[in-house]
Amino acid sequence: MNSGKTIRIAAIPGDGVGQEVVAAGRMVLDALAEDSNGAFAFEWTEFPWGSDYYAQHGRMMAEGGLEQLRDFDAIYFGAVGWPTIPDHISLWGLRLAICQGFDQWANIRPVKFLPGVTSPMRKADDTELDWVVVRENSEGEYAGMGGRNLGGRPPGGEVAVQSAIFTEVGCERIMRFAFDLARTRTRKHVTSVTKSNAQQYGMVLWDDVFNRVAKDYPDVEVDSCLVDAMAARFILQPESLDVVVASNLHADILSDLGSAMAGSLGLAASANLNPERRTPSMFEPVHGSAPDIAGQGIANPIGAVGSAALMMEHLGFPAAAERLNKAIEGTTAAGVLPRDLGGNATTEEVTSAIIDNLQA
Structure with missing residues (x-):
């Protein structure tokens, strides 16, 4: 402008x-x-x-x-x-x-530890912590696909289906966004959050796309972490975080955790x-x-x-x-x-x- x-x-x-x-x-x-x-x-x-x-x-x-x-x-x-x-x-x-x-x-949620604010994390007292969560904001678990059916059954018989949608286009564009953002930062590191051990379709696609996209960014370090392990890593090793890219649901939860830590x-x-x-x-x-x-x-x-x-x-x-x-x-x-x-x-x-x- x-x-x-x-x-x-x-x-x-x-x-x-x-x-x-x-x-x-x-x-x-x-x-x-x-x-x-x-x-x-x-x-x-x-x-x-x-x-x-x-x-x-x-x-x-x-x-x-x-x-x-x-x-x-x-x-x-x-x-x-x-x-x-x-x-x-x-x-x-x-x-x-x-x-x-x-x-x-693309949803960006920085995690900032401000001067004068007491963090519940003892590590924040003497460790510089600064990372950003990049959230896929258009599909995944919040795609809104599904419905409620069989409501005419006796009580307790209704069925609800909520489908998580992962597309190659959606995964690739948010990952490239995360890598481009990492290139502007000092550490130049991207962590992908996944759950492909249990979600064998959508999150395996997520992993495949991440591994492919990472090859186009040889100057950026990468690693991948299961979402439950990542929740523990936020608490135990926050200094290892730089740019964290995750699906709609995972990033929503993890970014709130990060803000509470701050x-x-x-x-x-x-x-x-x-x-x-x-x-x-x-x-x-x-x-x-x-x-x-x-x-x-x-x-x-x-x-x-x-x-x-x-x-x-x-x-x-x-x-x-x-x-x-x-x-x-x-x-x-x-x-x-x-x-x-x-x-x-x-x-x-x-x-x-x-x-x-x-x-x-």
């Missing part, structure tokens, strides 16, 4: 604390734009989709919602889910509808990317709608601001992304921590501190 660009962002705060952290992230981004010497500005359009919208209209997003979003430069998403609506309805009706409808097939799910940022840029990409914190603390002003905005940094990187403003990340680090290093990180700072106080650090 050129200097002076007006960046058109579709904001979808969604449910619960999503509304609070998107508002916080927007404040930080607007402050970033004001201090950019005219390099960029934001034009925001907010969409009221989510569980409240469902209660009024019987659907999570407006009919034709994808077409309304298509011409934006990016989507800034909060969270989805509320106790009054089954999770599979809220998730498939909004977030997954956007991810799959726009073929946002201190809280409230830290976790993510990007749902269409790398070819045929459609807008979507950026969101990982933590969910957190109904138990919604409306109390204590939600952690760091994951949302970190997601904004991923958005700026994707939009072609790496220096702005770096400023956002440094402002987050300055805030936590100064001890301005929300409750999920052991502090007592409110959402507003953390947001203000991040803005102050932007301008420092």
